[in-house]
Structures are given as C-alpha cells and as structure tokens.
Amino acid sequence: MPKQLPTLTELFNQGQNDIVASNVTSGLSLLPRSILRALTWMFANLTWGNYDYQAYCYRQSVPFTAEDEAADAWGAMRGILRKDATSAVIALLSSGGSPGISLPAGTIINRSDGLSYVTQSAVQTDASGNVSCNVVCSQSGTAGNCSIGTGFTLANAITGINAAFTATASVTLGVDQEDDAEFRERYLAAYASRDGGGRSVDYVEWAEAVPGVTRAWCNPMGFGAGTVVVYPMLDDVRSATSGFPQGTNGSGNGETRYPNATGDQLVVANAIQALRPVTSLVIVCAPVPQAIDIVIGDLPAGTLSASIQAALADLYLRIGTPLGMTLSPASIESAILSTGAATFTLVSPVTPVAIPIGSLPVVGGLAVQ
Secondary structure, three states: OOOOOOOOOHHHHHHHHHHHHHHOOEEEEOOOOHHHHHHHHHHHHHHHHHHHHHEEEEEEEEOOOOOOHHHHHHHHHOOOOOOEOOOEEEOOOOOOOOOOOOOOOOEEEEEEEOOOOEOOOOOOOOOOOOOOEEEEEEOOHHEEEOOOOOOOEOOOOOOOOOOOOEEEEEOEEEEOOOOOHHHHOOOOOOHOOOOOOOOOHHHHHHHOOOOOOOOEEEEEEOOOOOOOOOOOEEOOHHHOOOOOOOOOEEEEEOOOOOOEOHHHHHHHHHHHOOOOOOOOOEEOOOEEEEEEEEEEEEOOOOOOOHHHHHHHHHHHHHHOOOOEEEEEEHHHHHHOOOOOOOOOOEEEOOOOEOOHHHHHHHHEEEEOO
C-alpha cells in the first residue's frame, strides 16, 4: 500500500494539537490571533514542502514516473534519446517578377500570420519572372506546418521579385519535441527487452525513434529472404491523411538492391539504414488504408454518427496492424456500445473482415437504417 502523505491542513492541525497537549496553554485552545497559530502554520508549510520534495525525488528515482531531465537520463542509460523538435520546410512560389533576379539565401519571408521563414539557398527568377524556393521555419515544431495555398510575403522588398509567395508543397514536416508520456513508453519498452542486432522489436524501436513516427511494425522477410519490411505511421503530423505516410515506398539512400524511397518513407529508411545488420535489405512501406463500411439498424434516436465514427477510429487505432488481422463484428459492436447506444443491430458486417498484410483498417461509410 502506498504511503499516504499528510496534507498541509493535517500538518497544521497536528501542530496545534501538539501545542495544546504540551500544556503550554494550560490545556486551553489557542486564541484566534495567537502568535503560536502563525508559527504552527509556518512550520506546517516547511514540513509539507519537505514531504513534497521527497515525493518528487522518489518519482525521479524510478523510470516509471521520471519526468523531464530525469526521464532523459533514464532513457539515455538504454540508448533511447528524446526526439527533438524539427523545423518545417515549405516550398514557395512567386510569380510576376522580372527575369534573372536573384533571391539570396537567408532571405526572410513571413507567413500571413507573421511567422518568419528563411530561404535555404540562393535562387533566381526564370524567364517568366517566376521563382521557386524552399524556406525553413525559424520556429521549430508543428507551428511551422501549413497547407498548400497559404500566403507568404517578403520581409524586405526585392526589386524585380513579386513580394507575394504561395506555399506549393510541404517538403519537411515540423514536429514538436517528444513529450514525457511518449518518451517514457519508448524507453520502458527498451528496458523490458534485451539488446539485439536485428530482431523485429529492434526495427520497431528504430522506426519509432524517428521524429513524427508514432507507431511501427516489422514484417521479417516480407518481400522474400533477406528483406525486412517496416510499416510506419505518423498519427500526429500526418493527421490530415489519417496518419498515413506521404511518399513512395522503398529503401534508404545508398541501397542499390531496391529502389530508394521518397518522402516520409525515405526519412524512416535512412534512420534504420545506419542501425540495421549490414546484410538486411530494409524496405519502408506506407500501410494501405482499408475502409470498413458499417451498416447499423434500430439505432436509438439522438445517437450521433460522429460519436460512432470516433469510437470506430479509436478501435482501429488500438488493434489495427498491417501484419495481417481479422476484424470481428463483436469488436465493432463493442465500439458502438461505448458511445451509449444500448440497442442497435449491426446489419453489416456480419462476418469477420480480413485485413491483408500491408493494410490498416480505417473508418469507411456509416449507414443507419
């Protein structure tokens, strides 16, 4: 049973009772303005502060409850480091300028909300007066991400270049620093496992160490002998695409036995490339979304379809795997029941749904009869 620490009020009351019991007041209660009340309150605060600090020290002394720099230290002991925040890189386009005008590296271009970005390299306007450039956000994290079509403006006008820019692509997504909960889950998994040089769990840990990756799976010999297929998901930074990576499947740079990946898959493949056994051919693939259409009958009035869809999305997030699975109607019914829908009939599906290797279940159509 965990030790119950006294509250500040309990310590204050205990101090007053000790004063009365010591017969300092001849057995009488303390007067409302007694100096002993103020002193008792002061010492109770000091004592409570000591208890609180000792509790804090205990939390940092074990990896299960450590926070901040203490968690960093526990993770480092197993070679697991907190994922740093990364800055977004956005591709911009400006049209309507003069030909042959230089846009220097380090030029500041502000987003419509005032957030500043800096050009990565020097470029020139083409014969039509258009100029394309990549800019990196001055602030790390997801704040630097933006959608295609977002407006930008030169901080300082350059003659011959239209000051108005438009975002045309997201080259690199900005990612926030990994929080304690996510980091703790990764380093506790490392403590629970033994060091290896190519086990399935090693590939999962290497993939999940990449900023932005929240889930990963390993399929040994997925494309034949000597191959290792890794499926990553980026549930937070790729929320617009339901967490599915954006890019093409393939291997890391320098691998000549298989076409190189692009986009998110290339980032993960390159991270694993330096850690894998030298003979392994690592291929990083984005799972293929498989929509599950649901038909429900006899649903009580007032039940929100959005709540059911959210419950199904949570179900697929918890049990989904691209290593091959079967989705039972019972699990779908349980998810619908969690929304408070006490009575209903699951019209479809009525038989288990097979999810093939390489696919993940996602919410499909929802029809109510």
